[in-house]
Amino acid sequence: MYISFDEFSINIQQLELIIKQQSIPIDERICLLLRLLIENYPSHCSKQLCLESIWPDTVVSDMSLSKLVSDARKIFKQAGCEVAIIQTVHGRGYRLSQELGRQLANQQLTPVTATLASETYVTDRLTDDRKADNTSLKSNFTGIRQKLDKLAHEWPRVSTILFSIAVSFIVLYALLSTHSFDRYLTASHEGHSVVDEKAIVYSESADAIGRVLWIDDHPENNSREREFLRGKNIGVYSTTSSREALLLISLYQYDVIISDMGREEDAIAGLKLLEKMRSQGVEIPFYIYTLNATDELIAKIASSGGQGVAVDSEGLFRQVMTHFDTE
Structure with a gap:
């Protein structure tokens, strides 16, 4: 099947x-x-x-x-x-x-009894049938060609509308993305900030006890963990790549960094990010949240300047919450 x-x-x-x-x-x-x-x-x-x-x-x-x-x-x-x-x-x-x-x-499972050779044979038979019904096909092609000619005539106007809609969505997404909206609101106006930068902190309450930057190329996998931290009055910001993480760290203050270990084809992306941060003198507490944790991995993270490795939410929270005053 x-x-x-x-x-x-x-x-x-x-x-x-x-x-x-x-x-x-x-x-x-x-x-x-x-x-x-x-x-x-x-x-x-x-x-x-x-x-x-x-x-x-x-x-x-x-x-x-x-x-x-x-x-x-x-x-x-x-x-x-x-x-x-x-x-x-x-x-x-x-x-x-x-x-x-x-x-x-969106599909129903259908048994396929024909082999690839049979499929080729069926395709050839369909081609022969289409040739035999030449009169009907010419009529159909004429109608299709007329529709295509009409579409080609109207396409410049349609494509302009579609392009405008796409650009609007991209701009809206950029404005609402983490930090981008904050920077937009605090843009200078005739030498003065439109909104006080200290009063606007996107995705956290005014009395938040700290900030966490979370790097994971599949953020949907840890949505519950992030909601837990937000419930503890901690601002949580997400990104999907080490490059974006390093840029955000250079622009904003964070109390804890949480990263996955493997990302795309790089099985040690999290470790490389940790080593890059430490080489730049960034000493923010760093934790790896991954599916498997060997003694060798834990030792390597520690020797590279990391604070720990967690394989489940309970272990992660137990380590991360030591950096925040929740009393």
């Missing part, structure tokens, strides 16, 4: 992966992982469930699962598949990405 997405298809019975109409040779365990995530969507799959399903009756560590997920992402990217495939749920496991989940919800 094939399950088809926009950029690839997977045969969940024969464990075959098709990307851009090409059969991709991959470890069958990657297909097993994808099948497990598809069958359980929208729920996530715990690490234990993944280990038991992919390596039955075998003792393996969490690192084997992490490596399998990393290999899967790399194979899809090398094959030209741009859409995100697997979403990490910190402290809990993995889930099919939201984009693939939406595609999955």
Whole structure:
């Protein structure tokens, strides 16, 4: 049975992966992982469930699962598949990405009994049928051409309207983004600030006890943790890249930095950010929030000037809250 997405298809019975109409040779365990995530969507799959399903009756560590997920992402990217495939749920496991989940919800699973050769044969037959019905096709093509001519005539006006709408949305998003709106409000007017900078702090209350900068390329995975900190009267600001984080740190004051470990194809992006901060003399307390924490990772973060590593929200809060006066 094939399950088809926009950029690839997977045969969940024969464990075959098709990307851009090409059969991709991959470890069958990657297909097993994808099948497990598809069958359980929208729920996530715990690490234990993944280990038991992919390596039955075998003792393996969490690192084997992490490596399998990393290999899967790399194979899809090398094959030209741009859409995100697997979403990490910190402290809990993995889930099919939201984009693939939406595609999955919009289709019905249909068994595909034809092989790729059969599909080619069917395509050829359809081509022959279209040639046989030449009179009808000419009539249809004439109507389509007239519509295309009309669209081409009106396109400059339509494209201008669409472009204006797109620019408006981009400007609105930029103004409402973290810090950007603050800078807009405090822009100078004839040498004087329109609004007092000290009175405006976006995304935190006037009596906030501190600020946290959170770096994660999938911020939706830690929304509950961020809401918890805001509930403790702590301002929480989010960004998705180390480059943006370094820029924000140079412009604003933060009391604690929280970062994921791996980001995109860089498995140690969080560690690199920590080392870059310390090399620049930035001594803000730094914590790694990740799915797996080995003794080696904890030791490396400590030797690089970090304050700790957490794998669940309870451990994270226990460490981070020591930097704030909540009494």
